[in-house]
Amino acid sequence: MEGSVSGSTTVTHKEIVAWATALVPFLREKAAETENRRSMLPEVYDRLNEAGLLGITLAPGLGGLGMGLPTHLEAVMETARGCGSTAWLHSLIGNQNYLVGWYPPQAQNEVRAAGGSLFTCLVMGATITADKAEGGVRLTGSWPYVSGVDQANWLMLSAHDPDNPKRNLTCLIPKSSVSVKDDWYCFGMKGTGSKTVSLDDEFVPDHRVLCFREAEQNGIPGSAINDGLLYKTSPNSTVFAFVVAAPAVGLAQCAIEAYRDRLKSRTNARMPSAQSEWASSQQRLGRARTQCDIAKATVLESAHKLMKQLEAGQRISAEDRIRYRMAMVEIVRLCSELVYDLFCDAGTGVMMDDSGLQRAFRDIHVLRSHFVILPEFATENAGRIQLGLDPTGPFV
Secondary structure, three states: EEEOOOOEEEEHHHHHHHHHOOOOHHHHHHHHHHHHOOOOOHHHHHHHHOOOOOOOOOHHHOOOOOOOOOHHHHHHHHHHHHOHHHHHHHHHHHHHHHHHOOOOHHHHHHHHOOOOOHHHHHHHOOOOEEEOOOEEEEEEEEEEEOOOOOOOOOOEEEEEEOEEEEEEEEEEEEHHHEEEEOOOOOOHHHHHHHHEEEEEEEEEEHHHHHHHHHHHHHHHHHOOOOOHHOOOOOHHHHHHHHHHHHHHHHHHHHHHHHHHHHHHHOOOOOOOOOOHHOHHHHHHHHHHHHHHHHHHHHHHHHHHHHHHHHHHOOOOOOHHHHHHHHHHHHHHHHHHHHHHHHHHHHHHHOOOOHHHHHHHHHHHHOOOOHHHHHHHHHHHHHHHHOOOOOOOOOOO
């Protein structure tokens, strides 16, 4: 698939992935500083933005490339080889940017008029209920885990519909409206800046309020001005499971590379030989490489299949959604267990703060805790559909 830069220069999938690959040494060099800052570094943001990596799936009318999901996922896998925190933001913000293209034209015009490269945070799973207001709603409350809020210029924050608590509204809000609490002190993914934001009686006009589920089922308002599959029809919760899984694959690749380097250099007077000569470690390395290759292929092949279904005009069934999500849950499990196994075999040296393997270990275990890829709901539904039972729980 090809994309367009400023409506003129055409770029390809291969070029985008190559640009992400070229950034890996730079991101590794900046990984420790990113963790210490607990937020994306300005120079890292600039490099990602200059390469177009934050706008892969963003609608061209909003300054993006308008490319497909597989391109975004493969590029994220590459940036995760350099820095898990950076790749997490790359993956999430890239996904959330395309969803701005779902809002009515009036909202998109406001985003465009505000200027700047789009960097959109999203928090779903409403914990508050909006208040009724003429021509819109009012929001008061707090939203935790707003990844990338330091760099954001727009946020999408969810709230329950005051007339129907089961209806989830997602409100598009300028960054200038929110207060940010600096509370992101975490075991891993330290550099994502996933802080808490608050609003105090913020008015949000109707054209910046959207129920994603209804838009998916009944028609996406932004499709009136945006061409491209992702702005006309897309199972956004299913897509989000892919978006969470992609950094896990890249972190597994990062861990394999760090483990391989560790094997080549690890030796001491009490060891019978260099660790590179240990059959058990050779077996771990060989198994890990194959498992990671399988994980990468599964994510990308599944994403291509999903895009082909959308191209054919198919509505993604509940059964397909459950299978896609279950596959991503298993990919994250496989990758995190792979990283754990390598970490435990690599010796005390990788416990140090400057170890890339240690950082990958911490990052992938924080990633695995994300609600969208918790196995409990996914595995239950994967079994229920085989038994002819209706699915239950979220993300169906």
